Structures are given as C-alpha cells and as structure tokens.
Amino acid sequence: MNKDLRRERDSASFNPELLTHILDGGAERTRRRREIEALVLNDPDFQHEDLNFLSRSQRYEEAIRKSALMVVKLREYGIADPDEIYWFKSCIHRGRPEPLDLHLGMFLPTLLTQATLEQQDRFFMPAWNLEIIGTYAQTEMGHGTHLRGLETTATYDPTTQEFILNSPTVTSIKWWPGGLGKTSNHAIVLAQLYTQGQCKGLHAFIVPIRQLGTHEPLPGITVGDIGPKFGYDEMDNGYLKMDNFRIPRENMLMKYAKVEPDGTYVKPVSDKLTYGTMVFIRSLIVGDSARSLSRACTIAIRYSSVRHQSELKPGDPEPQILDYQTQQYKLFPLLATAYAFHFVGAYMKKTYHRITGDINQGDLSQLPELHALTAGLKAFTSWTANAGIEECRMACGGHGYSRCSGLPDIYVTFTPSCTYEGENTVMMLQTARFLIKSYTQVSSGQLVSGMVSYLNDLSGQHIQPQQVAARPTTVHINDPASLVEAYKLRASRLVEAAAKNLKAELNRRKSQEDAWNRTSVDLVRASEAHCHYVVVKLFTTQLSEINDAAVHAVMNNLCLLYALYGISKHTGDFLQAGILTDAQVTQVYQRVKELLTAIRPNAVALVDAFDFHDNHLGSVLGRYDGNIYENMFEWAKKSPLNKTEVHESFHKHLKPMQAKL
Amino acid sequence: MAQWNRSGYFRSSGSRDVNPDLDGERQTASFSVERLTAILDGGADNTRTRRAVEAVIHSDPGFSRENQYFQSQNERYETAVRKSVYLKEKMHQMGWTEDGPEIKYCYRALGGDLAFNVHRVFKNSILALGTDEQIAKWIPLADKYHIIGTYAQTELGHGTFLRGLETTAIFDISTQEFTLNTPKISAMKWWPGDLGRSATHAVVFAQLYIKGKCYGLHAFILQIRSLHDHSPAPGVIVGDIGPKMNFEHIDNGYLMLQNINIPRENMLSRFSQVLPDGTYMKQGSDKINYLTMIITRVQILWTEVIPMLLKACTIAIRYSVVRRQSKLNPGDPEAKILDYQTQQQKLLPLLATAYAFHFMNAYVNEFYNKGYTEIKQENFDSLPELHALTSGLKAIITEYCTAGAEVCLRACGGHGYSALSGLPFLYTKLAASCTYEGENTVLFLQTARFLVKCLAAVHSGQPIPPSAAYLYSVDSGKCQAWTKMDFLRPDIYGEAYRHRATRLLGNAATKLQALVQSGAEQHEAWNQCTVQLVQAAKAHCHYIVVKNFIDTVEKLRNEAEIQKIVKHLCDLFALHGIFSNTGEFLHAGYISGDQMDMVTASYLDLLAIIRNDAVPLVDAFDFTDESLNSALGSYDGHVYQRLYEWAQKSPTNQQVSQAYASYLKPLFQNALSKL
Secondary structure, eight states, X not given: OOHHHHXXXXXXXXXXXXXXXXXXXXXXXXXXXXXXXXXXXXXXXXXXXXXXXXXXXXXXXXXXXXXXXXXXXXXXXXXXXXXXXXXXXXXXXXXXXXXXHHIIIIIHXXXXXXXXXXXXXXXXXXXXXXXXXXXXXOOXXXXXXXXXXXXXXXEEETTTTEEEXXXXXXXXXEEOOTTTTTTOSEEEEEEEEEETTEEEEEEEEEEEOBOTTTOOBOTTEEEEEOOOBSSOTTOOOEEEEESSEEEEGGGXXXXXXXXXXXXXXXXXXXXXXXXXXXXXXHHHHHHHHHHHHHHHHHHHHHHHHHOBOSOSSTTSOOOBGGGSXXXXXXXXXXXXXXXXXXXXXXXXXXXXXXXXXXXXXXXXXXXXXHHHHHHHHHHHHHHHHHHXXXXXXXXXXXXXXXXXXXXXXXXHHHGGGGTTTSOHHHHHHHHHHHHHHHHXXXXXXXXXXXXXXXXXXXXXXXXXXTTTTTSOOOOOTTOHHHHHHHHHHHHHHXXXXXXXXXXXXXXXXXXXXXXXXXXXXXXXXXXXXXXXXXXXXXXXXXXXXXXXXXXXXXXXXXXXXXXXXHHHHTHHHHHHTXXXXXXXXXXXXXXXXXXXXXXXXXXXXXXXXXXXXHHHHTOSTTOTTOOHHHHHHXXXXXXXXXXXXSOHHIXXXXXXXXXXX | OOXXXXXXOSSOSXXXXXXXXXXXXXXXXXXXXXXXXXXXXXXXXXXXXXXXXXXXXXXXXXXXOTTGGGOOHHHHHHHHHHHHHHHHHHHHHXXXXXXXXXXXXXXXXXXXXXXXXXXXXXXXXXXXXXOHHHHHHHXXXXXXXXXXXXEEOOBSSOSSOGGGOOOEEEEETXXXXXXXXOOSGGGSEEOOTTTTTTOSEEEXXXXXXXXXXXXXXXXEEEEOBOTTTXXXXXXXXXXXXXXXXXXXXXXXXXXXXXXXXXXXXXXXXXXXXXXXXXXXXXXXXXXXXXXXXXXXXXXXXXXXXXXXXXXXXXXXXXXXXXXXXXOSSTTSOOOBGGGSHHHHHHXXXXXXXXXXXXXXXXXXXXXXXXXXXXXXXXXXXXXXXXXXXXXXXXXXXXXXXXXXXXHHHHHTHHHHHBGGGSHHHHHHHHHGGGTTTSOHHHHHHHHHHXXXXXXXXXXXXXXXXXXXXXXXXXXXSSOOOOSGGGGGOHHHHHHHHHXXXXXXXXXXXXXXXXXXXXXXXXXXXXXXXXXXXXHHHHHHXXXXXXXXXXXXXXXXXXXXXXXXXXXXXXXXXXXXXXXXXXXXXXXXXXXXXXXXXXXXXXXXXXXXXXXXXXXXXXXTTOOOHHHHOOSSSOTTOOHHHHHHHHHHTSHHHHXXXXXXXXXXXXXXXXXXXXX
C-alpha cells in the first residue's frame, strides 16, 4: 500500500467499519452485502475488459451479456430481497445502467400493479422468464415533463375490438425509453385513449414491437436506437413510431380504467396510487445522488492524499495536496454532503415503506404531501451531487479528465438524473406549490403538519411584513440543533417572501398562471431553502442515533460542516432575514475553516467507510492501495490507440503528406 | 407541432425554410443583427472574410462533421489527422497562408477538431528559446511537416509545479552530449498533445545537470520516432494515454526516456547555454518570451473557450423557442419554454456572460500591446500586472464558461443529454480548460498574491498598476440607490462591485497580517487564508469584467439600437452577479436588505426585456450549422426532424449487433429450460 494512504489510515480517530455498518443499516447487512458482492467479484463470468476501451456497441453487448447472466444467477442463488438484488446488480454493472433496467424496474412492476389477473396470466410469467422483454414507453420527442401533452393515440375500434396505435407527428415518436432501441420485444406504451369519438386521456397499453424468434420489428412498427449520448453507452435508449398498429382490446392495462367491448369507457377509482411509485423512484434517485457523490469523493480524497505538489514551506518536501486549504475547502463539504444525502435517502425509503403500509390499508391522506416534498428533495440532491462530482473531478487536475480516473464516467452516468423522472426545476416548483398551499392554510388560521409545520410559526404574523426578520438572533454556531432552527427560519422567510410576491403579482395581473410564472424564481428559491432545511434536520437527527463516541465525534463535525458551509454559501439569505449578524457570518466563515482542519486527519477513513470495492469505483486514481502512477501507465498501454506500435494513420495520411510537402 | 411532411433537413445552411416559432423571434428584433455581428467580428470586412472561408470549408464534403459523434477514439484521431492534412492542401490551393486571417476562421468552421495543435507550440518554443542557427535548422523542417513536433513539459507526477519536474538531462563533457532520462515512473512525460501517435520530435523540458550540479529546467530537442517507419527511437517508450472525457481527436501521449543521448546543440540556447567545457552561461532576459507565452495562453480563451459558451447559448436558446411544453394559461397552446421565468433565469445571464467575456478581448490586447512596447524598451514593470490579470481572467472565464455550458446542457432537458445536441461535446471540451494551462485555484492565488502586494503599496502610498488602481479610491460606505431603477445605473452597480472587491481583499489581507503577527509562519498563514484570497481574487476579476462591460457600452454611443440592447446585457450581467452573491454585498451593510430586493426586482425585469431579443442576440454570433453541429441548435429550428433523421444514421442502427443472437436468444432458451 502507498505509504501516504497507510499513514492516513493509521492515524484515523475512529473505526471506519462501524460507520460502514451505520450506512448499511446494521452490521449484519454489511456482512450480507459483502457476501453478495463476493459472488460477483469471484465469478469469472462477470469479468471483462475495461469498458473505457470499448466502443458503444461493444459496451451494449457486454452489458446485455452480463444482464442475461445476472437474471439466471439471481434465481440460481435465490436472491429475491430488493436490496440484495440491488447490491448484486450494481456490483455486476458497477453502478452503470443496463439494458434490462426498464424490464425489471418498470415493465414487470407495472404489470403487477396495473394489469388485470387475466393480463398477468398472459404476460407476467413469460416476462419473468424473459421470453418477453419489455420497456416502458412514455416520453416522446416533443414531450417529457408535461404528460398531458403526449400525442401518441390509441383509438378504439369496436368492430374488431382493437386499439389502433398511431404516432401522428414527428414529435409524437416515443424517444428515450431504455431497452427499446435493440433489446425489447414488447413495450408498455402510454397513449391518449380515444373511444366513441372522445379523448379519455393517457392510458397504458401492452404493445408487441418485435417478432418473437427473429426479433425483427413488426409491420407498422419503426424502432431503433436514438444514437450516442453523453453517457449511458450500455443502454439502448430507443425510438418507436407506430403506424396504424393494431392490438387487441385486452392489451390495455385495465385493472383501474376500462374500455368495454362496445367502447364504453369506465373511469378509474383513484389516480393517486401512481404517486406511491413516484415517491419510491425519487427515493432511489436521492440514494443514487449519495452514492455517486460518495464514489467521487472517495476517488478525489484518496488521490489528494497520494498526490504531492508544489511547496507549502520553502525547502520542505512537496506536501500532499490534501494539505492545501483550498483543496480541503473543495472536498470536505462534498464529503459531508454525501453523508447527509445517505441519511436523506434512508429516511425517504423508510417513509415510503411506512406510507405503503398505510396505502394498503386504504389511507392515502399522506401521499400528496409526500409526493410534493420528495419532488424537491430529488431535485435538490441531484443538482448538488451533479455539481459535486464535477468539483471532485476538477480537484484531481488534469488526471481527473482522463477516463482512468473514473470520474467522467460517474458524472455522465449521474447527470441525466437532473432531467429524468421529472425535470428538476419543475420538481422544485411542485414542492413550491405545496409550500404555498401550506402557507395559505396557515394564513387563514389553519395549522399544517409534517415537514412544513414550521410555517405554523408564521400564524397570525402575516399581517406584519418584517415579523420573521425581527426575531432575535440566538443562533449558536456550534450547536447543530440551533443551526436547524436557523435553516428553518430561512425557509419560512423565503416561503413567506415568495407567497407575498405571488400575491403582489396576482393583484397586478389577472391570471393565476401568469403570476405564478413571474414568481417562479422566488418559488424555486423557497423550495431549495425548504429542502436544505430538511437535509440539515435529517443529518442532525441521525447524530443522536450514533452510539460509538469516536464515530459520533467525527460525524458531529461533518454535520456542523454541512450546515455551516451551507450558511456560508447563502449568507445573503441569513443576513437579509436578520437570522445572523455580520459578526456571526464572519464567525461562520472562520468555523468552517477550523472544521476543515479538524476533519483532515479522518478524511481517508471517512471515504473508506463508504466501502466501495476497487472494481466498483473503476478508478485508477481512487485505488484502495494508492499505487496510482504505475497503474495509470499499465492502463494507458491498453488504450485502443496503442494496439499497434505505429498507428495506421501514419501510413494513410502522414507519410503521403510528408512526401508532398 | 412538427408534421410529417418534412424530410432531408440534415444539411441545411442553404435552406432557409425556418420553423415559424423561430422565425417569429427574428421578426421582432430591436436591432440589426448584421450590424452586431460586424461589431463582434471586429468590422464588416472580417465578417465577409469569415463567411467566405466558412463557405469554402462547408461546401467540401471532406470536412463534414456529420459522423463526429458516432466515432470511436481511434476514428476521431484518424479523422483529425486526415482533416489537418487535407486542410493544408486546401489552404495551399486557396492561397491562404499560415499567418493569414483565414486560418482562425478555418479553425472556427471546423469546430477545432484538428490534429497538430501542439506542433505549433513546438515551433513557437523553438522560435522563442532557440538560437538563430537552431531556428534555421528546425523551423523549415517543421513548416513542411517533414517532422512533427510536440511540447513535452507536464509529467505524470507534476503539472502546475514546474520546479518539481523530474526528467533529467546530464551533460557529459567527454562525449559533448546530454543524456536524457526518466528516472522514475512519476517523471514520465504525460499529456502532451500529438505525442501519443503522431510526433517524430519533441521539445522536452528536463532538469539540467552539469558535473553533478542542477541548473534547473531547460528545453531540449530530441527525435522520438523514426522518419522512415515511424517506430519509436531506441530507448524511447511512447504511446497514447488512453481515452479521456473529450479531446479524443488528440493523441495525448506518454514518453519515457532511457539514456537518450543528444548532441550539445540540441539544447535550446538563446538564453542559456552549456559550453563544450561544461561552463553554464546565462544571457539576456527571457522576459519577452514570458510575455509571449502569457498571451498565447490567454488567446485560447477567445479562439477556443469563449466561442464554446457562445455556441452553447445559441443551441439552448434556439431550442428553447422551438420546444413547447405545458401551458402558461389554460386554453392557450403550449408555451415556448423560453417564456418560463426559470428558463430565462438559466439562459439569459449566460448570454450576458458570453457578451461580457467576448468584449474582454480588446481590453486584454490593449494591456498586452502596451506591455510589449515597454518590454521592448527593457522596461519590465508591467509584467507582474499582466501576469496577474491574465491568470485571474483565465480562471474566471474558464470557470464560468464551463459551468455555463453545463447549465445549457441541462436546460435542454433530456435532449441536451443526447450527443446529437452538440452540448456534451462542448461541455466536455470546456471541462478540460479549468485545469489545463494552469489549474484555476492556483491561478486565482497568483492574482491574489499580486493584489495583496498592491494593497500594501496603497497603504504605504506607493503607485500601483492601473488594473488595481481602484483600490485607491475612497469608499462611500453605503450604496446610493433609492429605487430599483437606480440599479440600472452603471455607476451604482460598478461601485458595488468595486466595494465588494476592495472589502474582500482588505479582509483577506488583514487576516493574513493578523496570523503573521500572532506568530504563524508566512507560508502557513498564507495557506490558512487561501480560501479567502481566492474569494478576493474572484471578486477582483468579476469587477474588472463588469467595469470593462460598462466601458464597452459607453464606446457604442454611435450605435443607438445596439448600445441599448448591449446596455441591457451589461445590466443583467452585473445584477445577476449581485443576485447570485447576495451575502458578499449585504455583509458589512454596503447594500441593505431593501436595496437587495430592488436588485432582485430589476434583475427579474431585465430577464423579460432581454427575452424578446434572445434569438437575435445569439444569431448575431453567426455560427454556421456545421460549426454548431447540433440537432437542437440549427438556424432553421427543425429540431425534431433532424434529431430523428440523424439518429437513424447511428452505427447502432446501421451495423449488425451480435447482442441478440449471442446473448438474448440463448438466454431465453436457457431461462426457459431452467425456470
């Protein structure tokens, strides 16, 4: 092991293994996770060439090969628990997407939740056995976020009892669904249902798209891959165009809404149920934000302990770059953020399971709030992680730009989560809508509960404009609980400000929508402040559940750093609202720098605790043993450009040119 | 809503059948786009020349970029070599010379995807550091491409800190040769462009040793590949460093040297030489070369970095008036996404930033020319300032441009993530700029060091250089704005930026001094203040850019329409900067809470105003479709058709994949038999 890394590990003040247990949710789960990962790591079937050297087609092929094996082996090993499946899968695919993601994650679950028993009989077992591979085709070229705008049509023909599917415009072509381009033979297609001359809105249909046996597109179906992307090389995101393509009436998913043989439409009972799935997917994205940022931090922090550059003191040996304050300032707040997001992800998952229990008992009352609030958290965490990963890459200087660092790959794989499953700005505005609604309730004298209950403090004060600002400043900058209060005040101030601006716009103009649009910058700010408060609160709550004193001490510092760094980046909000004084802000800046120094000795141990196997990190710079330079050289030698000693373009282009000139 | 009856839109510069949503935006421009283009080009003559060059390049299928996003690393490298060779022929045929005005327009038209960029650096370093004999020997060979050169400075273990480079060149008096070695793995040259596969020669930087004594870094010319069969020279291990985030058309390489002997004449000896008896001699001042180096470095900003932000803005803004999503008012058609305030907030400040940076070119050139004249007269006074200024500007410009292109990418939603949007290409290319040619944090700290010295000069009443002269002016202490309209006054916001820069620098310097006085060692005190110092340097650069934007608006006084819109952009740039850094302006009470609300109000008003001219403002950049190479950003706005037709040309749709036959089909059977 590299001597710098060894020294870093030896001098840690806590046992990282205990922290790993906390992140995994218990020592037993850590053990089981490692056991499952070992199944993959020790399996020669899952070994392959470095993906950085493969073309896109080759990467797709490799992914399909592994996915196919994965399904077989999962069943062979009897792994069925969702978390365990996740560990197995992400170890095989090393955190990358794979072509069966939508089949396993959307197609099968949608059949379970929205298909009738008869439909499940017909489709579920073949899909489970992979005779049918399906995808979920919702997004179109012209519409993503605004679902009502989707243009694909499914027109019911009672004479033949069939639906006729059409892509009437270029913009209506299904575009982006994963696994659609090359892999799937079926798709659940979302289309506007027309029956008896009326549009009944969006419904889901099971549509066969490729011939079983030959895998050729069916007549009336045009399907293909949408071409190269920023990342997602393994995924065949596809397009689908349908021309008068007929499917039997029984292929509409009819557990809730129905079309009778004569064309009569039967409405669904409730449309809130889909909220549950969305909350679940958002909790996954929050978890993914935490993991992706953790991987990036692991790489950058290990590299920064191995890399020596320049001099701090003339005459001394070159210091580790992690000893520079500016480097600590780039990386440690991100490290703290990664931990914070882990706890947010865990909280959301727990809440989802709790609420699912309620839903099964028919209680949907908490769903709208949860749905609204998780939208913002999805946006908040993915934006932050997205920027943080790039910050880590740039903190590794030039070498971060090489794909051997693994950082470009983490970034391009993660960044679409800012736009998929709900574009982030739209998500923030959904949360804002709920915040404004709650604020309005409070203003009219009602109390609100849950994460927005702080708005109750505004009750009765809304007539006096500067009420919040006039609070005495009693923030203690070394007390996490007091910082939670500060964030709470900031959130209420910004919600209040947005609500007032909205009202002012309404007074000036007629239309609700216009006023909303003209306030949306304020509204997004309010949502962000709310989410920031939630994250600080959840991190602080987590502290009380840590028993080991050494771990508690280091996590307390991280929590403080997270909260204080956030304040230092948004001092304007805290100053303007009178939550902090100029002097306190200066103290916050100073305290942030002290915390950097305090965290420095534990930095490597803190990323070790994330417990990413080298295989999963996929980074020469982030290797556990720190032997980076020799391994960069070994890696580079395998580059496709080095396949031959003299590159063919020498003979094709250089030599003839030299002859001519 | 795009209808089916269109096809064949891929190559479109000739076609002017424009999407009505985009066309409508152009009908209402408040100024002459053509006039603004001429101003941006530095005169209508330049615009004419540029367009003529672009027409030649684009009409030649040999320069097509249609397949660029589909190519592997190998293919991109080969294409770049092929195009570079072809461009030489083309230029010869057209009578364009290497130092003529056309070459930069060729580069622009081709989107920079050419090889042999470092070959030019190789030549420049010989011209700068070589003796007349050395120049006479090497330059004609290089001009004719009989040799291809690279510039090998950066090593695996050292980039920013040049003194730490580990390659050695040991002089042997008995043979009159230097022996070059890579003593350890971290000393391997790593990253030089054109090194991996193309170069035959390299200018190598190594620590010079004579009789056991180290004389520091010097430059040596050595041959690394055979001129017959291109195989590596004996003792040379050379290759490509592997795939990167982008720049895959360049063969960045590694180079390991094992006892390579080169004649004494191969040390570049204009400023220092080794005599046959081993005597080391220094002669003259290399400061003029240092100056040239600085300027070459920063010119990348205007030829490469800033244009990419301009392109990203063009793509994102055009797409945002073609893309319609959701409704602003019930019953209306779906709204253009640029009509959403949140979308305006993402893109329009970037548009203002693009203009702000573009206009910095004249400012920097003026500084350079003045410095050049002075240095020619052996007056080196302006060198520290020029160094500080260009360091800070490089850092702030690359940081903003990179972040900006990424915002553009995400502002285009899912389609921005497609390689065919062109945005991933622009972003990943820009992303390298924050660390190449000086890592940004290190550069900001160099600016800060200069500023701290300036501040000390202020305190002791010494004269200070013009770019920091503002540190002398007296502060009014409070912002003088009374209404939101006051924040549209350049004197008001200019003063706010000045105040912030002065305050942050003052705080950092005070802290530094306090630490030193309390007994901390100088270097430790400096390290403890670096976060603050970077903040101060950024505020300084930000002020310089705002100030120059204000001056530029002033100079447009004979162009009423254009001055008006550029003034809006200047206001937006300035107010967005305040809005995004409220704390730095509120702290210490220069701007009050009420005033900050006015800033926000004015800022949001400006978004709505500039919204109306957003498309004409990006049209004025006048990028050809081929240069943009984007399905989303083309001039005619036929976004969806182009996306659909282009995607079908993807290799994944053209080539037979074994995935189904090899893996899927057997799996089905396998699974069926098992389950």
